Structure formats: C-alpha cells, structure tokens
Amino acid sequence: MINIRPMQKIDLESVINIEQQVQYHPWTKNQFIDSLQSYQCTVIENYQRVVGFCIMQPVLDEANLLLMAIDPEFQGQGLGFTLLEAAINRLGEKCSQIFLEVRESNQAAIKLYEKTGFHQIDMRKNYYPTANHKKEHAIIMVNMLNANIFQFSS
Numbered sequence: 001m002i003n004i005r006p007m008q009k010i011d012l013e014s015v016i017n018i019e020q021q022v023q024y025h026p027w028t029k030n031q032f033i034d035s036l037q038s039y040q041c042t043v044i045e046n047y048q049r050v051v052g053f054c055i056m057q058p059v060l061d062e063a064n065l066l067l068m069a070i071d072p073e074f075q076g077q078g079l080g081f082t083l084l085e086a087a088i089n090r091l092g093e094k095c096s097q098i099f100l101e102v103r104e105s106n107q108a109a110i111k112l113y114e115k116t117g118f119h120q121i122d123m124r125k126n127y128y129p130t131a132n133h134k135k136e137h138a139i140i141m142v143n144m145l146n147a148n149i150f151q152f153s154s
C-alpha cells in the first residue's frame with residue numbers, strides 16, 4: 001500500500017538513512033531539519049515504511065527541485081515517478097516552472113525527470129566533484145508546467 005504525505009520530524013531517521021545510501025555527499029541532519037521549516041518536503045511510504053523523499057524549494061511562482069531519492073531496495077518500481085508527480089502537484093497552480101541540477105552521469109534520474117516533463121536547458125561544466133577527485137558536468141533542466149497556455153491558435 002503506497003501513501004504520499006508531507007515529511008515530518010519523525011521521518012528524519014529513515015530519510016537520512018536513504019540519503020546516506022544513495023549520495024556521495026549526503027545532506028546532514030541539520031540540512032533536513034532546515035528543509036522541514038523552509039521547503040516543501042514530501043515522503044512516500046510502502047506499508048507505512050518511508051521508502052523515498054522529495055524536497056522542493058518554492059520561490060515565488062517557480063520552484064527548485066533540491067533533492068529526491070528512493071530507497072535502493074525499492075528503486076525501479078515506479079515509486080520515484082509517483083512521488084515526483086505528487087510533489088509537483090503539491091506545489092499548486094501558482095507554480096509555473098521547476099528547475100533542477102543533476103549529475104550528467106545520473107542517467108536514471110535524468111530519465112525520470114524527462115518522463116515527468118523536464119528537459120535540458122543548460123549545462124554547468126565540471127560542476128560536481130567525483131569520487132576520483134575529478135569533476136563532472138551538471139545538467140540544468142526545467143519543467144514548464146503551464147507551457148500549454150503559450151500555444152497560439154492560427
């Protein structure tokens with residue numbers, strides 16, 4: 001049974017556990033505590049176990065997707081897509097576009113974002129550090145949520 005709801009303080013242990021499994025440079029507990037106060041934080045549960053999270057930073061009529069992850073045990077089952085769609089819906093109608101940055105090598109995330117309506121608009125060269133002391137590019141993507149209102153009729 002899948003459930004999606006706002007993240008609460010009691011979820012932090014599970015969220016941090018997932019984050020530490022999937023990121024080279026995981027966010028700290030304090031970063032998650034600050035996010036709970038300042039941003040839109042969403043979790044996805046499988047039978048009441050938190051198995052993923054998504055953090056959006058709304059800014060006026062836009063938002064930045066700061067971080068999301070699904071527990072490795074539950075990846076590849078459609079949960080990331082379901083969570084991201086729900087988090088986008090939670091932003092509401094006033095949000096017209098969402099921006100994000102993602103490592104060029106993170107093809108799973110890039111494919112997920114494309115499936116959800118994002119496309120690449122830019123690239124920051126040599127932006128992210130890698131495990132072998134090199135750098136990799138950041139792909140900048142946008143999801144124009146209200147793009148259809150700009151369509152013209154002839």
Ligand SMILES: CC(C)(COP(=O)(O)OP(=O)(O)OC[C@H]1O[C@@H](n2cnc3c(N)ncnc32)[C@H](O)[C@@H]1OP(=O)(O)O)[C@@H](O)C(=O)NCCC(=O)NCCS
Pocket residue numbers: 022023066067068069070071074075076077078079080081082102106107108109111112113115
């Ligand atoms: C990126 C991530 C959130 C995807 O979550 P997920 O639950 O595994 O994704 P889903 O099962 O919902 O897949 C949705 C789409 O993403 C793409 N995708 C997911 N995993 C993929 C993989 N291993 N390779 C290629 N594409 C993949 C596919 O397009 C898929 O759609 P499809 O099944 O119709 O082909 C997950 O892999 C993850 O937590 N990764 C580590 C953290 C991370 O990279 N976060 C994003 C940057 S902050």
